[in-house]
Amino acid sequence: MNQRIEPRTLQGFRDYLPETMMPREKLMETARRVYRSFGFCPIDTPALELLEVLAGKGSEETDRQIYRFEDNGGRQVGLRFDLTVPLARFAAAHANELGLPFKRYHIAPVWRGERPQAGRFREFMQCDFDTIGTESVAADIETALVIHELLTAINVGEFSLRINNRQVLNGLLDKLHLADKSVPILRALDKLEKVGGDEVAKEMAQTAAVSDQQAREILQFATIKGPADSVLSQLDQLLATNPLGQAGVTRLAELVAALKSCGISETRFQLDVSIARGLDYYTGVIFETVLRDLPSIGSICSGGRYDNLAELYTKQHLPGIGASLGLDRLLAAMETLKLIEPIRAAAPVLVTYFDKQALHDYLKIAAILRAAGIGAEVYPDPKKLGAQLKYADQRGFRAAIIAGSDERARGTCQVKDLRAQTSVEVSWRESGEALIEAVRPTLSAPSQ
Amino acid sequence: MNQRIEPRTLQGFRDYLPETMMPREKLMETARRVYRSFGFCPIDTPALELLEVLAGKGSEETDRQIYRFEDNGGRQVGLRFDLTVPLARFAAAHANELGLPFKRYHIAPVWRGERPQAGRFREFMQCDFDTIGTESVAADIETALVIHELLTAINVGEFSLRINNRQVLNGLLDKLHLADKSVPILRALDKLEKVGGDEVAKEMAQTAAVSDQQAREILQFATIKGPADSVLSQLDQLLATNPLGQAGVTRLAELVAALKSCGISETRFQLDVSIARGLDYYTGVIFETVLRDLPSIGSICSGGRYDNLAELYTKQHLPGIGASLGLDRLLAAMETLKLIEPIRAAAPVLVTYFDKQALHDYLKIAAILRAAGIGAEVYPDPKKLGAQLKYADQRGFRAAIIAGSDERARGTCQVKDLRAQTSVEVSWRESGEALIEAVRPTLSAPSQ
Numbered sequence: 001m002n003q004r005i006e007p008r009t010l011q012g013f014r015d016y017l018p019e020t021m022m023p024r025e026k027l028m029e030t031a032r033r034v035y036r037s038f039g040f041c042p043i044d045t046p047a048l049e050l051l052e053v054l055a056g057k058g059s060e061e062t063d064r065q066i067y068r069f070e071d072n073g074g075r076q077v078g079l080r081f082d083l084t085v086p087l088a089r090f091a092a093a094h095a096n097e098l099g100l101p102f103k104r105y106h107i108a109p110v111w112r113g114e115r116p117q118a119g120r121f122r123e124f125m126q127c128d129f130d131t132i133g134t135e136s137v138a139a140d141i142e143t144a145l146v147i148h149e150l151l152t153a154i155n156v157g158e159f160s161l162r163i164n165n166r167q168v169l170n171g172l173l174d175k176l177h178l179a180d181k182s183v184p185i186l187r188a189l190d191k192l193e194k195v196g197g198d199e200v201a202k203e204m205a206q207t208a209a210v211s212d213q214q215a216r217e218i219l220q221f222a223t224i225k226g227p228a229d230s231v232l233s234q235l236d237q238l239l240a241t242n243p244l245g246q247a248g249v250t251r252l253a254e255l256v257a258a259l260k261s262c263g264i265s266e267t268r269f270q271l272d273v274s275i276a277r278g279l280d281y282y283t284g285v286i287f288e289t290v291l292r293d294l295p296s297i298g299s300i301c302s303g304g305r306y307d308n309l310a311e312l313y314t315k316q317h318l319p320g321i322g323a324s325l326g327l328d329r330l331l332a333a334m335e336t337l338k339l340i341e342p343i344r345a346a347a348p349v350l351v352t353y354f355d356k357q358a359l360h361d362y363l364k365i366a367a368i369l370r371a372a373g374i375g376a377e378v379y380p381d382p383k384k385l386g387a388q389l390k391y392a393d394q395r396g397f398r399a400a401i402i403a404g405s406d407e408r409a410r411g412t413c414q415v416k417d418l419r420a421q422t423s424v425e426v427s428w429r430e431s432g433e434a435l436i437e438a439v440r441p442t443l444s445a446p447s448q
Numbered sequence: 449m450n451q452r453i454e455p456r457t458l459q460g461f462r463d464y465l466p467e468t469m470m471p472r473e474k475l476m477e478t479a480r481r482v483y484r485s486f487g488f489c490p491i492d493t494p495a496l497e498l499l500e501v502l503a504g505k506g507s508e509e510t511d512r513q514i515y516r517f518e519d520n521g522g523r524q525v526g527l528r529f530d531l532t533v534p535l536a537r538f539a540a541a542h543a544n545e546l547g548l549p550f551k552r553y554h555i556a557p558v559w560r561g562e563r564p565q566a567g568r569f570r571e572f573m574q575c576d577f578d579t580i581g582t583e584s585v586a587a588d589i590e591t592a593l594v595i596h597e598l599l600t601a602i603n604v605g606e607f608s609l610r611i612n613n614r615q616v617l618n619g620l621l622d623k624l625h626l627a628d629k630s631v632p633i634l635r636a637l638d639k640l641e642k643v644g645g646d647e648v649a650k651e652m653a654q655t656a657a658v659s660d661q662q663a664r665e666i667l668q669f670a671t672i673k674g675p676a677d678s679v680l681s682q683l684d685q686l687l688a689t690n691p692l693g694q695a696g697v698t699r700l701a702e703l704v705a706a707l708k709s710c711g712i713s714e715t716r717f718q719l720d721v722s723i724a725r726g727l728d729y730y731t732g733v734i735f736e737t738v739l740r741d742l743p744s745i746g747s748i749c750s751g752g753r754y755d756n757l758a759e760l761y762t763k764q765h766l767p768g769i770g771a772s773l774g775l776d777r778l779l780a781a782m783e784t785l786k787l788i789e790p791i792r793a794a795a796p797v798l799v800t801y802f803d804k805q806a807l808h809d810y811l812k813i814a815a816i817l818r819a820a821g822i823g824a825e826v827y828p829d830p831k832k833l834g835a836q837l838k839y840a841d842q843r844g845f846r847a848a849i850i851a852g853s854d855e856r857a858r859g860t861c862q863v864k865d866l867r868a869q870t871s872v873e874v875s876w877r878e879s880g881e882a883l884i885e886a887v888r889p890t891l892s893a894p895s896q
Contacts, residue, residue, distance in 0.1 A: 004760065004761060004762065004763070005500055005501060005760055005761055006761070007501070007536075007537040007538075007540035007541040007758070007761035007762065008498070008501075008541065009493075009494055009497070009498075009541075010494060010496055010497065010498055010519075010523065010525060011521070013494035013496060014494070015491070015492070015493050015494070015538055015541065015542065016490075016491055016492035016493075017491060017542060017545065017546070018489035018490060018491060018552070021489070021490040021491050021492055022489065022490060024490075024492075025480070025490050032473070035794070036794040036795060036823055037795060037818045037823040037824070038795065038814075038818075038823070038824075038825060039793065039794055039795040039798075039823065039824070039825025039826075040794055041466035041469070041470065041792060041793070041794040042464075042466060042469040042470060042472075042473050042794070043463070043464055043465060043466060043469050044463070044464035044469055044472075045457075045463050045464070046457055046458060046461035046462070046463070046571055047495065047527075047557060047559070047571060048458055048461060048515070048559070048571070049457070049458065050456070050457075050458055052453055053453060053455070053456075067496070067517075067519065069515075069517030069518075070517075071458075071515065071561065072561050073459070075458065077458060079495075088455075089455040090455075090463055092455035093455040093456065093457075093463065094463065094465060097465065098465070099839070099842065099843075101827075101828050101829075103794075103825070104466070109495060111495070111496070113519065113520050123494055123495060123496070131828065134828040134829055136828040136829045138801065138807055138826060138828040138829070139828045141807075141811065142826065142828070145811070149818075257808075258807065258808055258811060261808040261811070261812070262808075262811055262812065262815060310455070312452065312453055313452060313453055313454070313455035314452065314455065315452070344489060345487065345489070346483070346484040346487055346488055346489040346490070346551075347484060347485060347486065347487040350487075353586065359586055359589075359706065360705075360706060360709040360710075363589065363593070363706060363709070363710055364709070364710065366486075367710060370485045370486075370597075375484055375485040375486070375487065376485070376486075376487070377486060377487025377551070378487075378586060378590065379549075379586075380549050380579065380582040380584040380586040380587045380590070381549075381582055381584045381586070391547070394547065395547075
């Protein structure tokens with residue numbers, strides 16, 4: 001070679017090695033299984049879209065972050081920065097074929113040219129599900145149930161689903177004749193924990209001409225806390241005279257009643273009037289999900305109800321609701337919480353290549369195990385046994401199969417449990433039963 | 449809205465609707481399961497790479513097809529056009545962490561700015577597996593076994609794995625002192641079926657100064673056909689005096705013996721000295737896979753052995769072998785062969801929303817089914833039953849659950865088999881057993 005090229009990735013991008021990719025694939029499999037079990041169907045859309053489809057659909061910030069260029073045909077194109085804009089374009093394009101209600105999930109990478117920082121990447125996997133074409137509270141309830149089932153199935157420890165409804169806050173502002181000032185008011189409220197009520201009231205007075213009396217009600221509202229029923233009755237009182245607010249309280253009450261009826265523990269969900277995700281976009285219920293053991297990482301599954309998904313592309317009115325699992329954020333949390341086993345072996349059993357003449361036997365032993373649903377890798381070279389067992393240890397194989405000339409003469413092999421460091425000799429040539437039975441116990445999770 | 453944007457995709461790109469995406473996901477799941485069962489581990493690499501990493505690694509044609517641009521940081525970047533170049537970069541970057549042998553699979557989209565034509569897209573999914581760091585024939589054998597297992601598991605009808613070894617042809621050319629003329633000779637041979645032996649001999653004489661006697665041997669070689677053992681003995685004779693050719697014949701013989709020993713039927717594989725895929729790249733065994741019922745679609749799983757994967761990025765010598773499943777081509781073949789069920793429902797059971805007051809019951813019925821591993825979707829709105837059953841029919845649900853006020857008073861529901869058009873009433877409130885037992889038979893594949 002004249003000159004070697006440094007094998008580096010672009011700044012803000014990363015490789016996934018097997019020990020990270022295996023749990024990542026497992027998360028995606030779990031998400032697919034849970035989404036499907038509720039009737040959500042997979043779709044896929046192109047990574048590249050016409051820039052006119054992408055730009056101006058998110059915020060100014062996302063616009064700036066779009067990877068954009070001119071393709072060979074002179075078209076302005078961009079890499080998708082989320083899965084919601086592609087869903088809107090998709091729904092508008094295929095509404096007639098799809099029929100309504102339409103429930104889809106989409107697990108795919110997105111790209112954002114963000115300033116790289118710790119734990120933030122320019123390419124990451126999104127894992128969205130949405131129900132389009134219904135305003136029913138049944139879809140609100142189902143979305144909460146899917147999030148609950150997903151986080152339970154992922155086995156990431158205790159979590160709390162925080163629930164709010166935009167109509168509740170809008171109702172309060174409506175009642176106070178401040179409906180047109182929600183942006184500065186929310187901006188001020190956002191600082192409540194940091195600076196306290198007096199400072200927030202001062203800022204609201206300056207930026208939104210909020211009176212003392214109005215500020216008192218807003219602050220009373222923003223600090224409502226407690227069990228769901230208590231929050232509901234406080235909201236009910238505060239919004240008694242406002243139809244919009246009442247509608248929001250009713251929706252929340254229906255949601256809470258259904259979650260309880262489905263046996264979801266109140267330790268797993270809470271009404272939280274302080275969450276205000278996606279201000280300009282969400283119009284009804286809003287969800288965030290926080291890990292009990294790692295709240296600082298932020299919400300790992302968020303979403304809410306929106307009024308009209310695809311108004312930029314079609315005159316068809318498409319209300320809906322959806323949420324997104326932050327797959328790579330969740331994976332980072334699981335790494336921090338040490339919930340990921342350091343395994344780099346995709347198959348649990350290594351069949352060692354001991355005797356150069358015996359390759360066919362090793363292939364047959366592996367085939368017996370695979371036919372029983374047990375993954376088995378045959379070491380490719382007849383190297384020293386020590387080197388092969390070291391390979392098995394380093395990667396986290398559960399069992400090694402060893403068959404030298406003695407065992408082969410007897411039609412047997414050794415099954416070595418690599419954690420217990422015990423071996424048992426079993427016959428395999430006549431029937432694979434004994435081999436399979438000897439391997440199975442080595443596959444279970446560590447007992448401590 | 450001032451102006452609507454047409455919701456179109458870029459030319460050469462496509463959306464995947466549920467009825468196509470569901471079998472596509474199933475294919476990917478099957479590939480993952482088979483790859484893992486042989487010990488291949490998943491990896492992922494960025495879609496965007498530095499252009500210097502991508503360009504000049506494939507052919508001139510792939511270079512021209514790379515989607516390339518300057519990013520916001522002024523870097524020349526490109527979208528990957530295959531998964532082999534990223535694997536080479538990845539292996540060079542992480543060789544020390546990975547250890548050898550390293551077996552990986554990678555299922556991910558790639559992009560090529562090809563001239564769009566029927567059935568060819570600018571974005572498609574690749575599905576590669578490779579074993580790096582061994583020259584052992586055991587890896588040749590394993591690659592053939594993986595391809596065989598994959599195509600069997602996909603259930604795409606009968607197929608034939610065509611096998612060749614580059615050393616065999618190289619040995620013949622070496623014996624004839626034509627080793628430096630392989631490119632024009634292969635170009636001429638490629639036309640054999642179309643133009644016949646005389647024309648090929650004429651072209652070889654013109655472009656490679658091949659004599660009549662040399663041409664006779666080349667044509668004799670190129671037309672060797674028959675059962676594997678017969679092909680092997682003809683090759684053995686023809687190459688008796690050439691060590692390189694003999695080495696190739698020996699490797700092929702070891703591969704054939706192992707496949708037979710593993711019980712692979714000779715109807716499933718054949719030696720075919722005429723395949724010469726990836727001329728400049730492959731150095732040993734070569735594989736192609738053709739569907740018996742649709743040979744015209746071309747090879748759907750191809751690969752081979754290479755000498756040195758990552759020489760552009762590292763001085764470490766990394767020999768290996770791999771193959772790639774053409775996922776989207778396979779999907780197209782399955783569509784043509786009508787092997788894909790037209791189902792657009794991810795969950796098999798629709799719980800109809802009959803009685804507006806009974807939502808909690810419907811949610812509980814769905815939860816009972818899901819807990820038994822049976823996907824269940826609750827219709828989100830209390831619409832007319834006819835509309836809901838039409839929705840169920842159109843999407844291909846297997847069963848519908850109906851519970852009106854009579855059934856609810858009795859603690860029962862109707863389970864309607866949507867294919868047989870039969871209903872049975874079962875109780876569910878005390879125990880879900882009867883419900884689950886009534887639903888299970890509706891889930892099996894159609895009997896005819």
